[in-house]
Amino acid sequence: MEDLTIDDLDNISTGSDDHxxxxxxxxxxxMEEAWTNEKxxxxxxxxxxxxxxxxxxxxxxxxxxxKKLSSSDFTKxxxxxxxxxxxxxxxxxxxxxxxxxxxxxxxxxxxxxKRVERGSEKYLxxxxxxxxxxxxxxxxxxxxxxMRFYPGVPADTWSNKIIQxxxxxxxxxxxxxxxxxxxxxxxxxxxxxxDIQDGSRVIISYNSxxxxxxxxxxxxx
Amino acid sequence: xxxxxxxxxxxxxxxxxxxxxxxNAELVTHISREIKKIYDENQIDAQQSINENIEASILxxxxxxxxxxxxxxxCLMAYHFNRLKCLRTMRWEFGSILPxxxxxxxxxxxxxxxxxxxxxxxxxxxxxxxxxVNLSIDLKPPKALYIEVQCLVDxxxxxxxxxxxxxxxxxxxxxxxxxxxxELIRQGVFKHII
Amino acid sequence: xxxRVSYSPNYYxxxxxxxxxxxVPCKVALTIQKMGHLNPSVAERDLQPGTSLELPLxxxxxxxxxxxxxxxxxxxxxxxxxxREILKADACAVDLHKFSLFFYELGSHIKRFDKxxxxxxxxxxxxxxxxxQLMDLADNSMSDPTVQQTLDILxxxxxxxxxxxxxxxNTWLKDxxxxxxxxxxxxxxxxxKRMNIEDLL
Numbered sequence: 001m002e003d004l005t006i007d008d009l010d011n012i013s014t015g016s017d018d019h020x021x022x023x024x025x026x027x028x029x030x031m032e033e034a035w036t037n038e039k040x041x042x043x044x045x046x047x048x049x050x051x052x053x054x055x056x057x058x059x060x061x062x063x064x065x066x067k068k069l070s071s072s073d074f075t076k077x078x079x080x081x082x083x084x085x086x087x088x089x090x091x092x093x094x095x096x097x098x099x100x101x102x103x104x105x106x107x108x109x110x111x112x113x114k115r116v117e118r119g120s121e122k123y124l125x126x127x128x129x130x131x132x133x134x135x136x137x138x139x140x141x142x143x144x145x146x147m148r149f150y151p152g153v154p155a156d157t158w159s160n161k162i163i164q165x166x167x168x169x170x171x172x173x174x175x176x177x178x179x180x181x182x183x184x185x186x187x188x189x190x191x192x193x194x195d196i197q198d199g200s201r202v203i204i205s206y207n208s209x210x211x212x213x214x215x216x217x218x219x220x221x
Numbered sequence: 222x223x224x225x226x227x228x229x230x231x232x233x234x235x236x237x238x239x240x241x242x243x244x245n246a247e248l249v250t251h252i253s254r255e256i257k258k259i260y261d262e263n264q265i266d267a268q269q270s271i272n273e274n275i276e277a278s279i280l281x282x283x284x285x286x287x288x289x290x291x292x293x294x295x296c297l298m299a300y301h302f303n304r305l306k307c308l309r310t311m312r313w314e315f316g317s318i319l320p321x322x323x324x325x326x327x328x329x330x331x332x333x334x335x336x337x338x339x340x341x342x343x344x345x346x347x348x349x350x351x352x353x354v355n356l357s358i359d360l361k362p363p364k365a366l367y368i369e370v371q372c373l374v375d376x377x378x379x380x381x382x383x384x385x386x387x388x389x390x391x392x393x394x395x396x397x398x399x400x401x402x403x404e405l406i407r408q409g410v411f412k413h414i415i
Numbered sequence: 416x417x418x419r420v421s422y423s424p425n426y427y428x429x430x431x432x433x434x435x436x437x438x439v440p441c442k443v444a445l446t447i448q449k450m451g452h453l454n455p456s457v458a459e460r461d462l463q464p465g466t467s468l469e470l471p472l473x474x475x476x477x478x479x480x481x482x483x484x485x486x487x488x489x490x491x492x493x494x495x496x497x498x499r500e501i502l503k504a505d506a507c508a509v510d511l512h513k514f515s516l517f518f519y520e521l522g523s524h525i526k527r528f529d530k531x532x533x534x535x536x537x538x539x540x541x542x543x544x545x546x547x548q549l550m551d552l553a554d555n556s557m558s559d560p561t562v563q564q565t566l567d568i569l570x571x572x573x574x575x576x577x578x579x580x581x582x583x584x585n586t587w588l589k590d591x592x593x594x595x596x597x598x599x600x601x602x603x604x605x606x607x608k609r610m611n612i613e614d615l616l
Contacts, residue, residue, distance in 0.1 A: 284477075
């Protein structure tokens with residue numbers, strides 16, 4: 001298979017280069033990392049839609065190639081299994097995000113709004129954002145209908161009972177480089193600091209490493 | 222005792238894991254009435270305390286009643302919310318069409334919500350990538366291309382992607398592409414045999 | 416579905432609603448008109464200051480919070496010193512389920528009423544001490560099924576999760592082929608259907 005060319009992929013673009021060459025194997029590795037990170041992080045992470053799109057394209061291409069092969073060709077089944085594997089990876093990743101979006105929908109929409117105001121990177125893809133808005137609207141509609149018989153009742157509405165992810169959850173991680181001074185969050189002002197060695201595996205509160213997960217210095221396992 | 226009905230409602234739901242008990246319209250209405258009644262009582266007492274300038278301790282009574290209302294509202298909210306959560310899971314497990322006996326346990330508003338959610342999900346799945354991705358399949362990492370399955374019901378005709386049609390009878394066994402029969406396994410039509 | 420959430424009850428949490436229904440002893444601080452019916456032991460119209468009674472936790476929390484508390488909460492007996500001593504001595508030997516089904520959940524609400532933080536300490540100590548036993552239990556659940564009945568609801572959840580994980584690992588070690596299974600709700604739905612048919616026959 002030939003190398004793929006993609007534009008602005010933050011994680012790997014090196015300085016001024018517009019085009020970066022990465023191999024399909026590297027894309028898959030990135031997808032796998034995005035998948036486990038999403039699976040184990042309590043909150044929703046910045047989307048990796050560039051990688052998802054590349055994988056989806058690759059699936060389409062491979063499926064077209066498979067069709068051309070005769071069914072007696074041994075390699076056909078190997079390719080098919082690879083396609084299935086990729087499809088599982090992408091689907092599972094997207095499903096996990098969807099479930100978080102549904103569970104924490106109001107929280108996620110609020111945070112996203114703040115990010116837009118600040119002008120910082122959006123976490124949801126356009127499609128996910130659309131889904132989140134619609135989902136939240138359907139929930140609100142439903143609860144308005146169920147609760148509307150009560151005039152003057154202290155307003156406990158769907159949208160002000162927010163479910164938040166528990167970012168104090170403990171996570172396992174593997175470090176991709178040496179990191180110094182990670183705070184061990186005990187809720188104290190003066191928290192202890194630890195250094196994480198390159199390649200070491202650590203169990204730690206997600207709060208302490210959320211930023212490291214997002215910028216790719218560590219990898220949840 | 223205040224709040225007993227709410228407690229009963231929640232207990233009923235908590236006891237039935239992985240299954241949705243019939244929508245308890247009766248109890249929901251009871252609690253709604255209690256909320257209304259308490260609200261009216263508070264209105265009367267508040268009005269009286271303004272008119273007659275009586276002792277402020279009636280405010281204590283109002284505080285108790287407000288606490289009761291808050292509790293009642295929480296129970297109702299949680300009841301409806303957790304039922305929707307269960308319905309959501311059902312959309313993923315049964316697909317967009319629910320078995321009739323499950324449907325009969327739902328309120329009209331719930332059936333409406335279910336079809337809205339179904340539509341929402343379908344729209345989202347269609348919007349991913351070039352021509353959409355069906356997220357309700359590929360639920361487990363694939364190990365083999367073809368798997369052996371046993372048919373558990375008289376299902377009827379089933380079209381395969383390569384154009385052949387199978388007649389699925391109860392207890393018949395088939396060797397099929399995994400990706401094509403996964404959904405039927407999830408729905409309990411097939412059983413995966415190793 | 417697959418979302419792994421660590422234990423964190425929210426507004427909609429059924430367990431939290433059930434736990435907050437547990438009764439807590441308290442003493443009335445101010446006259447509360449027309450609420451005599453909250454105290455079933457006497458038939459009076461109003462609740463008088465100084466009356467001791469038990470009310471559900473959700474009500475006690477609401478009424479004790481402001482600057483002019485209507486009731487002053489007391490610790491339920493299972494969080495008082497005598498019981499704390501028992502837990503301190505050997506937490507593993509205790510039938511926690513008999514203490515309260517919601518020992519930890521209730522405790523984490525109750526500890527606000529205890530300024531000395533003894534309840535807080537007890538909860539932590541009890542959980543830490545019992546955790547190892549719990550994990551052993553999940554790995555060898557066949558050994559003694561009665562032990563499971565001595566767990567509180569949080570421990571039971573942990574036990575179930577650990578037990579399922581253990582079973583999955585065992586299956587995987589024996590044979591790395593995982594079967595695709597019918598969805599949980601679908602299986603239960605079928606079971607119920609079958610039972611209904613059997614009822615008819």
